[in-house]
Amino acid sequence: xxxxxxxxxxxxxxxxxxxxxxxxxxxxxxxxxxxxxxxxxxxxxxxxxxxxxxxxxxxxxxxxxxxxxxxxxxxxxxxxxxxxxxxxxxxxxxxxxxxxxxxxxxxxxxxxxxxxxxxxxxxxxxxxxxxxxxxxxxxxxxxxxxxxxxxxxxxxxxxxxxxxxxxxxxxxxxxxxxxxxxxxxxxxxxxxxxxxxxxxxxxxxxxxxxxxxxxxxxxxxxxxxxxxxxxxxxxxxxxxxxxxxxxxxx
Amino acid sequence: xxxxxxxxxxxxxxxxxxxxxxxxxxxxxxxxxxxxxxxxxxxxxxxxxxxxxxxxxxxxxxxxxxxxxxxxxxxxxxxxxxxxxxxxxxxxxxxxxxxxxxxxxxxxxxxxxxxxxxxxxxxxxxxxxxxxxxxxxxxxxxxxxxxxxxxxxxxxxxxxxxxxxxxxxxxxxxxxxxxxxxxxxxxxxxxxxxxxxxxxxxxxxxxxxxxxxxxxxxxxxxxxxxxxxxxxxxxxxxxxxxxxxxxxxxxxxxxxxxxxxxxxxxxxxxxxxxxxxxxxxxxxxxxxxxxxxxxxxxxxxxxxxxxxxxxxxxxxxxxxxxxxxxxxxxxxxxxxxxxxxxxxxxxxxxxxxxxxxxxxxxxxxxxxxxxxxxxxxxxxxxxxxxxxxxxxxxxxxxxxxxxxxxxxxxxxxxxxxxxxxxxxxxxxxxxxxxxxxxxxxxxxxx
Numbered sequence: 131x132x133x134x135x136x137x138x139x140x141x142x143x144x145x146x147x148x149x150x151x152x153x154x155x156x157x158x159x160x161x162x163x164x165x166x167x168x169x170x171x172x173x174x175x176x177x178x179x180x181x182x183x184x185x186x187x188x189x190x191x192x193x194x195x196x197x198x199x200x201x202x203x204x205x206x207x208x209x210x211x212x213x214x215x216x217x218x219x220x221x222x223x224x225x226x227x228x229x230x231x232x233x234x235x236x237x238x239x240x241x242x243x244x245x246x247x248x249x250x251x252x253x254x255x256x257x258x259x260x261x262x263x264x265x266x267x268x269x270x271x272x273x274x275x276x277x278x279x280x281x282x283x284x285x286x287x288x289x290x291x292x293x294x295x296x297x298x299x300x301x302x303x304x305x306x307x308x309x310x311x312x313x314x315x316x317x318x319x320x321x322x323x324x325x326x327x328x329x330x331x332x333x334x335x336x337x338x339x340x341x342x343x344x345x346x347x348x349x350x351x352x353x354x355x356x357x358x359x360x361x362x363x364x365x366x367x368x369x370x371x372x373x374x375x376x377x378x379x380x
Numbered sequence: 381x382x383x384x385x386x387x388x389x390x391x392x393x394x395x396x397x398x399x400x401x402x403x404x405x406x407x408x409x410x411x412x413x414x415x416x417x418x419x420x421x422x423x424x425x426x427x428x429x430x431x432x433x434x435x436x437x438x439x440x441x442x443x444x445x446x447x448x449x450x451x452x453x454x455x456x457x458x459x460x461x462x463x464x465x466x467x468x469x470x471x472x473x474x475x476x477x478x479x480x481x482x483x484x485x486x487x488x489x490x491x492x493x494x495x496x497x498x499x500x501x502x503x504x505x506x507x508x509x510x511x512x513x514x515x516x517x518x519x520x521x522x523x524x525x526x527x528x529x530x531x532x533x534x535x536x537x538x539x540x541x542x543x544x545x546x547x548x549x550x551x552x553x554x555x556x557x558x559x560x561x562x563x564x565x566x567x568x569x570x571x572x573x574x575x576x577x578x579x580x581x582x583x584x585x586x587x588x589x590x591x592x593x594x595x596x597x598x599x600x601x602x603x604x605x606x607x608x609x610x611x612x613x614x615x616x617x618x619x620x621x622x623x624x625x626x627x628x629x630x631x632x633x634x635x636x637x638x639x640x641x642x643x644x645x646x647x648x649x650x651x652x653x654x655x656x657x658x659x660x661x662x663x664x665x666x667x668x669x670x671x672x673x674x675x676x677x678x679x680x681x682x683x684x685x686x687x688x689x690x691x692x693x694x695x696x697x698x699x700x701x702x703x704x705x706x707x708x709x710x711x712x713x714x715x716x717x718x719x720x721x722x723x724x725x726x727x728x729x730x731x732x733x734x735x736x737x738x739x740x741x742x743x744x745x746x747x748x749x750x751x752x753x754x755x756x757x758x759x760x761x762x763x764x765x766x767x768x769x770x771x772x773x774x775x776x777x778x779x780x781x782x783x784x785x786x787x788x789x790x791x792x793x794x795x796x797x798x799x800x801x802x803x804x805x806x807x808x809x810x811x812x813x814x815x816x817x818x819x820x821x822x823x824x825x826x
Contacts, residue, residue, distance in 0.1 A: 182613060183612075184609075203612070203617070204612040204613055205611075205612045205613075205614075205615050205616055205617045208612070208613050208614065208615045209615045213613060213614075214613055216610070220607055220609065220610045221606075221607065221610070222602065222603045222606035222607055222610070223606050223607070224602070224605075224606050224670075225599075225602055225603065225606060229599060229602070232599070233599055233600060233603045233614065234614050236596050236599070236600065236614070236615075236616075237614055237615030237616060238615065241596040242596070243596065243597050243600070243616075243620055243621065243624055244595060244596045244597060245592055245595045245596070245597035245598065245624065245628065246595065247595050247596055248591065248594060248595065249594050249595060249596065249599065250594060291610075291614070292613075295614060295615060
């Protein structure tokens, strides 16, 4: 039997009177590629913010590898093996691409808050950073301040920083948003490669990406799960067609 | 393109070398020259007939050293961690007060530590207080952090006046640095010996702070400056990063205060009050917070203004203020930022193209400045100067500050210079943009 990597139980979130997430229950298996789709304002990003600890839950619980993580601060959840990317590129603009990736590796390689370790002498760390640069096709931009990268390269860096720490559960928030067709194809290829053997949860609007990558699709509408299952089943679900894919089917 | 958002000054400084820090040969050269200059400078003003050093120069150089340590340690917060602190002098001051007490203990033999090592204790005093206050202040960031530090600064100023036993009240505390304990057998009577002790500790502190920028904590401080939220999703608690960075910057500020106490042998609450905190900010900012060496440059410049210009003019603070405002508006990356912005042009061998345009902006710039200085000085001699019974003397001739002509001349220089400067500045801008555009298209073609 496959184990559950991430489990949401009756999760709810309200901002004042607004109930953004209503009673969401979801089990995500280890090694699964799971896509969360839904119209704008359905609460997809909010759901990510709850899982990653950025927001506190109003009700319910979240388990990461069978341990409760709701109520924990983001850095503790991250140390337990969950990492996320951001819809709006969230990198260290003034630092070089190399430094961005190296910073993302530091905690997982045990450096903690050390102020006595000379980073330039850390061979394994620097080698791994270079290997990641190569994997992301960013070797030639290693010295460039991240804020000066092209948009697609920034998105690739964002994904790289998300997976660098070796987290077992990866949340990607609209990884291909704003990309051209070719860029999207490259990004999908990259995501497929780096998420091998990991649990991937992503919010995505591009249906080509969703149906190309996901093993399981969950449809979120007005903060509620209206369907969850394999792509073909979700595509055939009448409620989903009505609420979301209507335009696509027509 | 997002490029416009990042002026080149930032891009040049932000690049941290992957892997091994390749010591840029230009940088190494500049550092060496600076160190040699610091060592040789007192001898340029040595009076070989009386065999005496210039007291003024040695005192000014000593001030530059301790202020460099203060400004560098301040930049661990402002430039490296994006923390806008308004109480940095607190840790400088506490280092100073503690040092006076250590000197007294060492002097009466109850704690015989060599003078050379006392700055370590000064640093520990700064560190101790920075741990206490840092715990409070670094719970917050940005504006809330700045406000807490403002409160801390005021609190300490008051405390310094309240607790006479340690702070000595209005008169401060004093000591004698000739404690008779030295690793190298120096007496530290002459100021020149103390100056070289300051040079040594400034170099040690600067190297240690440079080292810190290349450790996990240093890099994560940069990271939380750029994007504190992302740091959390990489396993780091940005609060702890801020706290450690704050505490360590307090340590180095304390060393600066220790050097101050050893030099002046008296510490009053001026050493921890708000004006000195503001000075730390001014020095770091004017020198350039983005480059590691920027604050040193700022410390040297501000000290020069403070000790040099203040002798010539009652209004020197006006000039510091105007300099600061102009820097914030026109050169937010400080002097180092301006220098680094020329990097690509110099490397491409095109700097010659800027020489004539530079002369064309500098000449009207000088006219404008002369007009401004004229107005300020006339006004100052009309008010403070008159009260002090001074008269304004320019090129050997007395100037009547009540006459119309000097005012008119200054006004014409200021107004005309400003208009002229505006025109030339625009044409300089065109040349600059043209050069930058050429370089960019060459790079993308390559």
